[in-house]
Amino acid sequence: MPTGLDNRPEATTYEVERLVQLAWRGQIRVPHFQRGFRWGRDDVIRLFDSIIKGYPVGSLLLWLRPAQKQRLTLGALSIDAPSMEEALWVVDGQQRVTSLASALHPAGMHDSRFALAYDLREERFVPLPPTTEPNTAPLPFTTEPHILPLPVLFDLPRLLQWFAHHPEVAALQDRAYTLTTILRQHPVPAYLVKQEDPEVLRDIFDRMNSYGKRLSRAEIFTALHAGDESDQEPALTFGVMAEQIDRQRAFGRIDDDTVHSSVLARRGPNVHREIRLEFSTAERQGTIDFPGEDRDTAFRKGEEALLRAVEFLQEDAGIPHFTLLPYRYLLVVLTRVFGHFPNPDPTNRRLLRRWLWRTALLGPEIFRGSTTGAVRQLCGKVRPGDLTGSVQDLLAAVERPIPPLPELRRFRTNEASAKITLCSWWALQPCDPSNGKPFDTSQLADALIDRSTVADAVRYVYPPSLLPTSHRWWAANRLFIPFTEDEVGKNAGHSLWFRPPTMSKKVWLDTLHSHLLTPETAELGRAQNIVPFLQQRQQAITNHLRDFLARMCEWDFEDTPPIDQLLIEDLTDEDDHDTL
Structure with a gap:
């Protein structure tokens, strides 16, 4: 049973610059009993926004103990960490340290959670498309010179080089230099604990993370079966x-x-x-x-x-x-x-x-x-x-009578019925209204980064407030269009009413079909005949969903196992006699 700390924690402060340097050198380690990295991109953005605004970002609890040489993973980073007598093991604050170290390093730009920039004109943090090479650290690139990738904003020599290459935004450089100073010098308070018994630190971790919120079964399992901290490869x-x-x-x-x-x-x-x-x-x-x-x-x-x-x-x-x-x-x-x-x-x-x-x-x-x-x-x-x-x-x-179709008059993206319906729509390979190209799984994944439901990939055709109450939540008023930026998809439904000048009629018809529309329903939509539009599209959705589930469930088929698993006995002489 843990007996408590041998020494009282020592209070100190790390500036962000020093903290991330320690992380990049492999001096910061994550104990096996820690939870995995759980933050999403929005959480990382909030952390940096707090730093820029001068808000406190909470204190760290660091465990001073030896560490062996190992190749460790810290968020998006793979680090060859040397052995050392006093490494800093993060008991509390892993999410913050990992976010800072990954988002401020060029190699972190391949991970969508950490591929971030600061828009000097809008004065806000924005996501960037992640780079494609996770094992390299190129100078991050954006097409807009007023949008600075965080590794550039954090690194003064790179920042000077950036403005040397982009004189058109020279008026913004003073603002950038101020932000760099704020970011690098922001203080992060920390408590340093020297303790030989790892069970004491597990106890501290459990108390800090259980207070007010019960640990999940998965988190308890991870803590119980964390593995040996002396292993060179992280568990x-x-x-x-x-x-x-x-x-x-x-x-x-x-x-x-x-x-x-x-x-x-x-x-x-x-x-x-x-x-x-x-x-x-x-x-x-x-x-x-x-x-x-x-x-x-x-x-x-x-x-x-x-x-x-x-x-x-x-x-x-x-x-x-x-x-x-x-x-x-x-x-x-x-x-x-x-x-x-x-x-x-x-x-x-x-x-x-x-x-x-x-x-x-x-x-x-x-x-x-x-x-x-x-x-x-x-x-x-x-x-x-x-x-x-x-x-x-x-x-x-699961042998039961054929159930009714999923409910299409109450479409909620977090409910199973809507998910089943959306899978049937995905089978049609929904196309981008602007160019007629089918969306792929990578685009869908990009649109749903850090999202627990598919809501951000499903657009309204008409604002619900314009619809009669009886039709307000019909599936017919939704389109499966996984754009990554909300502003791009605001008018996605209305863009289907008209064929783009550069799009052939065949491609336009195929695009309409991929969203269960016809030229006739598009005409109703264009004319703002809302209820007839919804009724016609709802019928098309119903027919397609029925066909999709018939293909997937194969209700009318025998559940026959593979032929080579069937036992076919030879006919006996008596059987031969009976068949004559």
């Missing part, structure tokens, strides 16, 4: 797994609790089991499918299975992004499937797609309305070594 975490999968598949960031449940599901069907003894073989015998597996192996294999499940969702099931997944527990069950059967045959993959969409359409109500019950029952159907039997049992578990 894989749920947050890192989510970031790596997002980077590879542009699927959006899966939340830590879903990643945690997915890792547990691969190892055993009961994801709500006691987690404190997860890697104690003696205690878990008979309840874990991989009883001899250590923590690092479990995380690595779990990530591989989760990645395969995401690939299946995107490539087979037509669900391009995490915000469009009707229920998160579906990903947990799929991770168990792909954890035991990494490469299902084509027939079972098709049956899995059928099961997924039937389950999504039925919802957790068939499991007494509980996602907990759904995960427990469905994961229990996946038996190691029997892919065909597992898939057949999954299908049998």
Whole structure:
């Protein structure tokens, strides 16, 4: 049991410039028991806005202890850190330190959370498109000279070079120099703790992060199974797994609790089991499918299975992004499937797609309305070594009469019915109204950075206030147009009424069709015949949704397993006689 601190914390202050230099040199480390990096781009912007305005940004709690040589990850940065007698281990303040170090370094510009600039004319922080080379550190570039990437604003020699190359904005340079000084010299208070017993620091971390807000199950698991701080390679975490999968598949960031449940599901069907003894073989015998597996192996294999499940969702099931997944527990069950059967045959993959969409359409109500019950029952159907039997049992578990179509008169992007509808729209490859080019998954991912719902990619055709109450929330009044900037998409619906001069008629018709519009409905929209427009488009949406779900659910098909799994017995002599 922790006995308390050996010495009282020492109070000090770091200027931002010194703090990030320490981070870039590898002197700042993150203990394994820490949560993963959780901030999004908006949080990072708020931090820098507070600094520029002179607001306090909170104090740090740093643990002074030795550190071995290792290659560490700090946000967007990969750092070759040397061994040292006194490294600064962040017990509290990881989000702030990581944001400062990543956003102010050129190599951080490849990550959309940290690719930021300051608009000298508008006097505000703005996002930049991330660079494409994560392992290089080029001078960040913008097409507008009054928009300064943060690594330029932070680095005085680069700032001088910037204005030397852009004399047209010389009138703004005094403002830039003032901001540079404020940014570099902003004080960050810190407490330094010298303590040999890591359990004391875990206790401090737990108290600081539990007060007023209970830790999630995933965060408790991470703290309990953090790994050895002496390891040269940092332990894989749920947050890192989510970031790596997002980077590879542009699927959006899966939340830590879903990643945690997915890792547990691969190892055993009961994801709500006691987690404190997860890697104690003696205690878990008979309840874990991989009883001899250590923590690092479990995380690595779990990530591989989760990645395969995401690939299946995107490539087979037509669900391009995490915000469009009707229920998160579906990903947990799929991770168990792909954890035991990494490469299902084509027939079972098709049956899995059928099961997924039937389950999504039925919802957790068939499991007494509980996602907990759904995960427990469905994961229990996946038996190691029997892919065909597992898939057949999954299908049998959701065998019900064909349910009604999702509700289209109350379209809420955070509800499963809207997500199902949007997946059917994505199957049409919705096109950019300005050029007729289909949007791709990377554009969708860019539009939804740091977003927990797909709302920012779904535009109103008419402001709801203009619609009768009975039609105000119809799906027909929404368009799936994932622009990255809100101002670009404000008039996206109205731009479909007219064919751009540079667009051929065929491309325009294809673009209309990709949004379930026809020239006739476009004419109604152009003439502001709102209710007839909505009624016609709502009918088109209904017809398309019915066809989409018929293809995905294949209600009228037999759930026949692969032919090579069928047992065909030879006819006996008696059988031969009977057939004559």
